[in-house]
Amino acid sequence: xxxxxxxxxxxxxxxxxxxxxxxxxxxxxxxxxxxxxxxxxxxxxxxxxxxxxxxxxxxxxxxxxxxxxxxxxxxxxxxxxxxxxxxxxxxxxxxxxxxxxxxxxxxxxxxxxxxxxxxxxxxxxxxxxxxxxxxxxxxxxxxxxxxxxxxxxxxxxxxxxxxxxxxxxxxxxxxxxxxxxxxxxxxxxxxxxxxxxxxxxxxxxxxxxxxxxxxxxxxxxxxxxxxxxxxxxxxxxxxxxxxxxxxxxxxxxxxxxxxxxxxxxxxxxxxxxxxxxxxxxxxxxxxxxxxxxxxxxxxxxxxxxxxxxxxxxxxxxxxxxxxxxxxxxxxxxxxxxxxxxxxxxxxxxxxxxxxxxx
Amino acid sequence: xxxxxxxxxxxxxxxxxxxxxxxxxxxxxxxxxxxxxxxxxxxxxxxxxxxxxxxxxxxxxxxxxxxxxxxxxxxxxxxxxxxxxxxxxxxxxxxxxxxxxxxxxxxxxxxxxxxxxxxxxxxxxxxxxxxxxxxxxxxxxxxxxxxxxxxxxxxxxxxxxxxxxxxxx
Numbered sequence: 001x002x003x004x005x006x007x008x009x010x011x012x013x014x015x016x017x018x019x020x021x022x023x024x025x026x027x028x029x030x031x032x033x034x035x036x037x038x039x040x041x042x043x044x045x046x047x048x049x050x051x052x053x054x055x056x057x058x059x060x061x062x063x064x065x066x067x068x069x070x071x072x073x074x075x076x077x078x079x080x081x082x083x084x085x086x087x088x089x090x091x092x093x094x095x096x097x098x099x100x101x102x103x104x105x106x107x108x109x110x111x112x113x114x115x116x117x118x119x120x121x122x123x124x125x126x127x128x129x130x131x132x133x134x135x136x137x138x139x140x141x142x143x144x145x146x147x148x149x150x151x152x153x154x155x156x157x158x159x160x161x162x163x164x165x166x167x168x169x170x171x172x173x174x175x176x177x178x179x180x181x182x183x184x185x186x187x188x189x190x191x192x193x194x195x196x197x198x199x200x201x202x203x204x205x206x207x208x209x210x211x212x213x214x215x216x217x218x219x220x221x222x223x224x225x226x227x228x229x230x231x232x233x234x235x236x237x238x239x240x241x242x243x244x245x246x247x248x249x250x251x252x253x254x255x256x257x258x259x260x261x262x263x264x265x266x267x268x269x270x271x272x273x274x275x276x277x278x279x280x281x282x283x284x285x286x287x288x289x290x291x292x293x294x295x296x297x298x299x300x301x302x303x304x305x306x307x308x309x310x311x312x313x314x315x316x317x318x319x320x321x322x323x324x325x326x327x328x329x330x331x332x333x334x335x336x337x338x339x340x341x342x343x344x345x346x347x348x349x350x351x352x353x354x355x356x357x358x
Numbered sequence: 359x360x361x362x363x364x365x366x367x368x369x370x371x372x373x374x375x376x377x378x379x380x381x382x383x384x385x386x387x388x389x390x391x392x393x394x395x396x397x398x399x400x401x402x403x404x405x406x407x408x409x410x411x412x413x414x415x416x417x418x419x420x421x422x423x424x425x426x427x428x429x430x431x432x433x434x435x436x437x438x439x440x441x442x443x444x445x446x447x448x449x450x451x452x453x454x455x456x457x458x459x460x461x462x463x464x465x466x467x468x469x470x471x472x473x474x475x476x477x478x479x480x481x482x483x484x485x486x487x488x489x490x491x492x493x494x495x496x497x498x499x500x501x502x503x504x505x506x507x508x509x510x511x512x513x514x515x516x517x518x519x520x521x522x523x524x525x526x527x
Binding site for chain 2: 027029030192
């Protein structure tokens with residue numbers, strides 16, 4: 001018997017139930033209700049993450065998972081392989097470190113100032129949030145350290161602890177735990193887990209089709225009715241991460257990151273309302289990024305090129321010198337600084353070398 | 359025909375002319391959010407009325423474009439649990455869950471008898487998902503259980519139901 005038939009049977013049986021009509025009584029009582037103080041409903045446990053904060057955290061987790069993911073489903077589906085993904089772990093950790101500023105600056109991506117001549121002017125300040133991430137993508141050595149912890153005597157399938165270093169040599173520790181209860185619904189596999197940093201722990205849910213283990217959907221439940229979904233897909237030399245912040249079924253924010261290892265380009269795409277910006281990054285030389293961009297807002301579109309020179313500075317925010325050349329327009333320059341503000345970082349006098357470091 | 363959004367707006371202005379429509383559109387879901395917790399029919403009636411009264415009392419907090427049905431179900435479930443806890447024990451009525459029919463009578467089973475083949479949590483997950491159309495994620499949130507647990511309960515419940523009533527579908 002098919003599930004569909006069973007469900008319909010249950011629905012039909014439920015529809016047979018006669019439920020009394022109390023509408024008149026309720027209206028009468030409602031009209032008589034005096035203005036009593038409102039009862040505060042007991043709140044069930046909910047995550048209290050700022051949306052962008054959560055978006056960053058979810059991204060970190062997805063990259064971790066992408067790092068762990070393997071194309072075969074053996075007894076242990078989380079064999080540590082995918083060496084190149086290690087860079088991503090470190091890279092995305094950078095986003096996390098910049099979270100507070102991301103929260104402020106992404107909002108700038110969502111509006112266009114009437115004073116601006118070019119669309120890119122309004123996007124630059126928000127775009128620079130992602131410079132460290134993009135920079136890390138191109139780095140040849142990953143600044144992270146990892147440790148596989150014992151799961152003996154626990155209900156975990158996997159327990160990983162790793163540390164990521166920001167450009168200011170600040171370390172942030174994360175722990176990833178995956179529960180050993182693997183749920184199989186048809187061809188779909190569902191695994192629950194947690195990611196922790198400092199004293200905070202956040203649940204995650206990973207879903208994938210057993211025939212497509214290199215694609216997975218990770219969901220985090222946020223406060224109120226918001227969720228974050230990240231769809232990870234890997235094919236040949238390309239890995240893409242589509243992040244969506246949803247309020248119920250409505251997409252509030254959307255972000256796509258795509259890494260093409262063969263051509264050494266990284267695409268970054270934002271969607272918000274009617275605004276869409278696409279950026280293709282190439283590392284033209286050491287500490288220099290070349291960017292082609294296309295921005296569309298309603299019936300306005302703009303293309304152009306950007307050159308970004310990166311200057312890390314001791315005990316100071318990294319400096320980004322940005323040379324913008326809108327197509328058919330007048331070139332202009334900007335300088336931006338990025339200062340990591342990681343939450344509760346773990347200071348370390350001597351940065352340890354990760355197993356994947358050069 | 360008045361839309362749900364319009365009805366919520368009316369209720370916020372203490373205009374209840376469409377309440378009977380709203381009640382009849384939502385009563386089944388409220389009922390099944392309660393019936394797996396409080397099984398005495400008269401108590402279910404009380405909880406249902408309390409649910410709508412509380413809903414109307416807090417109507418200013420209700421977003422007209424939110425999931426009103428899920429909100430109602432959450433209120434109903436919380437009230438039912440409160441009542442259950444007050445009584446410290448599950449109350450069984452003699453009208454709804456009295457007996458489980460014999461094998462040869464399975465074709466006559468009603469929904470309560472079918473649900474009663476399941477454990478308490480399974481019953482609730484099946485009701486909330488299949489009858490009340492809530493997503494697993496919403497159920498997990500409402501029941502304060504991990505999504506995976508909810509899915510597992512659902513899968514287990516379906517398997518049981520297939521074995522017990524499948525031949526009669």
